[in-house]
Amino acid sequence: MKAAIFIGSDSDFDIAQGAVDIFKEFEIGFQLEVTSAHRSPERTENLIRDLEEKGTEVFIAVAGKAAHLAGMVAAHTQKPVIGVPVGSATLGGLDALLSTVQMPKGIPVACMGIGKSGAINAALLVVEILSLKDKSTAEKLSRYRQQMAENVRNASEKTKERI
Amino acid sequence: MKAAIFIGSDSDFDIAQGAVDIFKEFEIGFQLEVTSAHRSPERTENLIRDLEEKGTEVFIAVAGKAAHLAGMVAAHTQKPVIGVPVGSATLGGLDALLSTVQMPKGIPVACMGIGKSGAINAALLVVEILSLKDKSTAEKLSRYRQQMAENVRNASEKTKERI
Amino acid sequence: MKAAIFIGSDSDFDIAQGAVDIFKEFEIGFQLEVTSAHRSPERTENLIRDLEEKGTEVFIAVAGKAAHLAGMVAAHTQKPVIGVPVGSATLGGLDALLSTVQMPKGIPVACMGIGKSGAINAALLVVEILSLKDKSTAEKLSRYRQQMAENVRNASEKTKERI
Amino acid sequence: MKAAIFIGSDSDFDIAQGAVDIFKEFEIGFQLEVTSAHRSPERTENLIRDLEEKGTEVFIAVAGKAAHLAGMVAAHTQKPVIGVPVGSATLGGLDALLSTVQMPKGIPVACMGIGKSGAINAALLVVEILSLKDKSTAEKLSRYRQQMAENVRNASEKTKERI
Amino acid sequence: MKAAIFIGSDSDFDIAQGAVDIFKEFEIGFQLEVTSAHRSPERTENLIRDLEEKGTEVFIAVAGKAAHLAGMVAAHTQKPVIGVPVGSATLGGLDALLSTVQMPKGIPVACMGIGKSGAINAALLVVEILSLKDKSTAEKLSRYRQQMAENVRNASEKTKERI
Amino acid sequence: MKAAIFIGSDSDFDIAQGAVDIFKEFEIGFQLEVTSAHRSPERTENLIRDLEEKGTEVFIAVAGKAAHLAGMVAAHTQKPVIGVPVGSATLGGLDALLSTVQMPKGIPVACMGIGKSGAINAALLVVEILSLKDKSTAEKLSRYRQQMAENVRNASEKTKERI
Amino acid sequence: MKAAIFIGSDSDFDIAQGAVDIFKEFEIGFQLEVTSAHRSPERTENLIRDLEEKGTEVFIAVAGKAAHLAGMVAAHTQKPVIGVPVGSATLGGLDALLSTVQMPKGIPVACMGIGKSGAINAALLVVEILSLKDKSTAEKLSRYRQQMAENVRNASEKTKERI
Amino acid sequence: MKAAIFIGSDSDFDIAQGAVDIFKEFEIGFQLEVTSAHRSPERTENLIRDLEEKGTEVFIAVAGKAAHLAGMVAAHTQKPVIGVPVGSATLGGLDALLSTVQMPKGIPVACMGIGKSGAINAALLVVEILSLKDKSTAEKLSRYRQQMAENVRNASEKTKERI
Secondary structure, eight states: OOEEEEESSGGGHHHHHHHHHHHHHTTOOEEEEEOOTTTOHHHHHHHHHHHHHTTOOEEEEEEESSOOHHHHHHHHOOSOEEEEEEOOTTTTTHHHHHHHHOOOTTSOOEEOOSSHHHHHHHHHHHHHHHHTTOHHHHHHHHHHHHHHHHHHHHHHHHHHTTO | OOEEEEESSGGGHHHHHHHHHHHHHTTOOEEEEEOOTTTOHHHHHHHHHHHHHTTOOEEEEEEESSOOHHHHHHHHOOSOEEEEEEOOTTTTTHHHHHHHHOOOTTSOOEEOOSSHHHHHHHHHHHHHHHHTTOHHHHHHHHHHHHHHHHHHHHHHHHHHTTO | OOEEEEESSGGGHHHHHHHHHHHHHTTOOEEEEEOOTTTOHHHHHHHHHHHHHTTOOEEEEEEESSOOHHHHHHHHOOSOEEEEEEOOTTTTTHHHHHHHHOOOTTSOOEEOOSSHHHHHHHHHHHHHHHHTTOHHHHHHHHHHHHHHHHHHHHHHHHHHTTO | OOEEEEESSGGGHHHHHHHHHHHHHTTOOEEEEEOOTTTOHHHHHHHHHHHHHTTOOEEEEEEESSOOHHHHHHHHOOSOEEEEEEOOTTTTTHHHHHHHHOOOTTSOOEEOOSSHHHHHHHHHHHHHHHHTTOHHHHHHHHHHHHHHHHHHHHHHHHHHTTO | OOEEEEESSGGGHHHHHHHHHHHHHTTOOEEEEEOOTTTOHHHHHHHHHHHHHTTOOEEEEEEESSOOHHHHHHHHOOSOEEEEEEOOTTTTTHHHHHHHHOOOTTSOOEEOOSSHHHHHHHHHHHHHHHHTTOHHHHHHHHHHHHHHHHHHHHHHHHHHTTO | OOEEEEESSGGGHHHHHHHHHHHHHTTOOEEEEEOOTTTOHHHHHHHHHHHHHTTOOEEEEEEESSOOHHHHHHHHOOSOEEEEEEOOTTTTTHHHHHHHHOOOTTSOOEEOOSSHHHHHHHHHHHHHHHHTTOHHHHHHHHHHHHHHHHHHHHHHHHHHTTO | OOEEEEESSGGGHHHHHHHHHHHHHTTOOEEEEEOOTTTOHHHHHHHHHHHHHTTOOEEEEEEESSOOHHHHHHHHOOSOEEEEEEOOTTTTTHHHHHHHHOOOTTSOOEEOOSSHHHHHHHHHHHHHHHHTTOHHHHHHHHHHHHHHHHHHHHHHHHHHTTO | OOEEEEESSGGGHHHHHHHHHHHHHTTOOEEEEEOOTTTOHHHHHHHHHHHHHTTOOEEEEEEESSOOHHHHHHHHOOSOEEEEEEOOTTTTTHHHHHHHHOOOTTSOOEEOOSSHHHHHHHHHHHHHHHHTTOHHHHHHHHHHHHHHHHHHHHHHHHHHTTO
16 A cells, blocks of 8 residues: 545546556555545545555645645645646636645645646656665656657657648 | 634734734634644644634634635634635735635635735624624624725825825 | 525526525525626615515625626625625636625625535535524534535545446 | 716825826816725715716726726716726736626726726727817827827937947 | 727627627617738728728727737727727637737727627627717617616526526 | 657647648648657657758747747757647646746747647748748748738628628 | 847837847847837838838847737738737736737747846847858857856856855 | 755755755755756756766756756656746746646656745655655654644744734
């Protein structure tokens, strides 16, 4: 149970799926929980404590609007906390982004970009952090990166055919 | 001890002063505390519980940046919670405003405008709420309003002299 | 007739429905009126006076664009006024949000988040205010909150099955 | 008394001065009043009625934050209403701009740019409107415009010396 | 030919339709032209001159993105110029709004809200301006306003049935 | 091979198509490559070097979100670099626009508007630059411009029939 | 007279100075003129024509607020046009940026960053364009770039001493 | 040499000082370099390679405007990269924030809040990451956190005296 993924509402699961897929690909043990900073604050605090005891090393929090979830987790643990802002139909996620990134000094949150690619990157940052102590994860990450560069080259070839 | 004022940092006291002055003018008992959603979460939770026991009926939370203080208080009490966003040199308070006002459904925060006039209005909203059960407060508020209208008229006369 | 809901245009009814549902659930007497700060200012002033006489204790105003409705109501009553900004296809509700929340000192408006969840929260804030003098409403609210926390737990269980 | 200038607060007089100077230069009769949409709504309504009876043909409203003054005037008269948003230290006047310009259909407000140059332009728009019925005003405006173009040329000569 | 409507691109006609409908309802003679500040600057200048000679008293310019059309017309005439910003899928019309409203001192543009309701209001502002010299137009406008207030009342009755 | 078009992801090809079409119309030799500032930095550097050797005189970079592609190309060549920001569902392209245009002093990027019309304009700017040394391209551009003005006139005639 | 610099107001000269200094350093002949898209449109058109006849190959336009100057120049020439938005105390230059960059398809403007560093980059882009036909300019630019990289290294050494 | 701090310009040193102070307090070995993504790209790439060889485990990049520095570092290393946006007088740091946080999927950057408190938090996130393998650092961090909470309490006592 290296990583935890908290999502503020079950409607944000499609976003969180981006992180789930990365953890599966890299075989990182994780636990996903729907929990809200506002609607279930006690549950959130209990989950943080339980997950720390189970050995969780990094927390990811996915939330929209006045997205306090990442900040709240960061207030209750000194493990690294990564925030993923969720976009919305009204302000496009600017509200969630600013609520996540503009943390006061003393309690850091590592903020990712808005939406699913932010969730993918959150999990990849976990992989980077875990790679600092685990060589085999570092090597997987290295191959993943090479594959990405390779994919760009292939996409280029295919795109040229469309001209 | 009808009202509580929480400020996220002592540097926000000048903003909160706006609420303090109104409470003194209307003789509303209040308690002011510096407490942070992120740096002192336990203290904040304890204060909410203590203040509720002392009979606090409305909470005001004054905070800047990723302003989670009002939302956190609202998550732990079902008394009305009023949020006052504090402006900053960078994003002008848009971060604090969105972090305070864009609450998810279920847990309301009554958001005021940015800065000191927001704090003044927060206290006046408390006065309005307390007036629902207390006639003498309602009458004071009525006179306060009449005085404001009168002040506008006087300001107009003085301003005309500057033309 | 504890609460009034004003909507600036009948096209905003879907948003206001969020408040209507809460009032029905909590059995709070309310009156809903379509009325515009700009197209029917006299009607709006008359409605405020009539509703105050009928014992209305809190006003909710739902409006979009240059949303002046909440501010106008607040100018004519000293009962608490709650504003709900309505989003739009162009500026996403930022216009309505700023027009509602940035009130000058002296006349507070309790601003909620943009859209339907803002309307739900507006009604819940009314419930919180009425709970200050009515124990049975306070108890209903307490159960409502527990149910919300319970719903989060259930949503979590269901979401885990999707991994 | 062709034109009226309403300012929401005496602290906005420096902005309104831009319009005052133009009216003096073009010898347009005007009346300036400090009056607030929120703090003195009755006074504002009475002033609109009185000024219409005195023959006021165009209204200018100068206000900041949730700037409802122009919209409120427009709701109570069918004379042209010009709005001048006032900037602030926090949101830079974006709040006042959107509150003034995003009027719902049916009640137009002619919105100018933020601040003193907006007030100057508000008065010049009045001059343009009055020029439609008054040839001598139209001729003054024509000379004013030629002088502006001339000033640009002179400024250019002087600026070149700084290279 | 009291009024001219310029639209920057034929794709903006649906927006301009709002002004066309008002002019038909109020029997105001008008001429509509597609012309661009950037793609057809000479045509635009020629149209302004021709339309002024035909007696045009007010110009409306409807344009999106870096919306220079209203400003360009204002630079070439001293008749009142009304700008209508057109929204877009990317920045929601904020670009067109700021390009239209933030005119430098000396050359006013009367800016309306974004989109079709802005176009409707542009035409209504023309009606207000023409009403200053034409009593029968003023009376039509007065009836139009009463009808709007009446429509609000009717919409209210119908909406109540949906509760 | 006068011009190069880099796109950050194959999903941006529809935007880049705007530039492709212009280059075909003006018979400007070009090479299009999918390459990422972040996922394939070495490939991007190699492409810049290769294309410079092949005589590329102007680079166009099309990218979204934290759009670093144009800036990265500009850091590695002293040929003119044109950036085209791509919009997104969340922030509407404001992120890509600011990431492209706000370059620090010393390394210019010529930023176009967001999206496909920005890509069209990027290619037209290339045409303008190449016209400085190539008369026949300049003449084609001159005819293209006249055609645009002609198209506006025709669109105007057709639009008038819709009134 | 390779390059022209237009500034919309003499108060923008401090910004334009950034371009002037670069042109002096690279010994590029240039002519600077204060001219306004709105206050002196004829003068601006005449200047464009005169400067094209004198052999001007690139135009720079520096302007604030609803910054139409670059777009207007681009509408009247098919030489490359570079726009430099000027910031302001209210909207920080967002208005000028969007007015400059969001050009409709067909008429490109090469937009730089806001303020003096934008003006420096505008002149450097001119240098890049002129380098395409002039080897000695290209070599100077190459040395300028090497010097910049060298300066970074030196700044690094000095900064380390402050730790 | 556990950590590296890159700053895009020596003028950003005051911001970076926040991270320097934390590293000194926690006795984390670090190396600070001024280096630019745009003005010195080769130097930046060389520094990344050298620092990785020296055992650097986390990179911090501090930059303003179109802040590409963090993204560029992340493209060249698979160690965790933390970005600190620097505010400016024009757009208040929104440009740097979006350029840093909105990374495309595949290459994460951990974005902090704007300015000095962002730099402090960047260093604290490094401390959190290093704590995962180093118990004594974890204990220092735990004491640091307790001290912060204690400081809030003390600030509260002092602030109460100002009422």
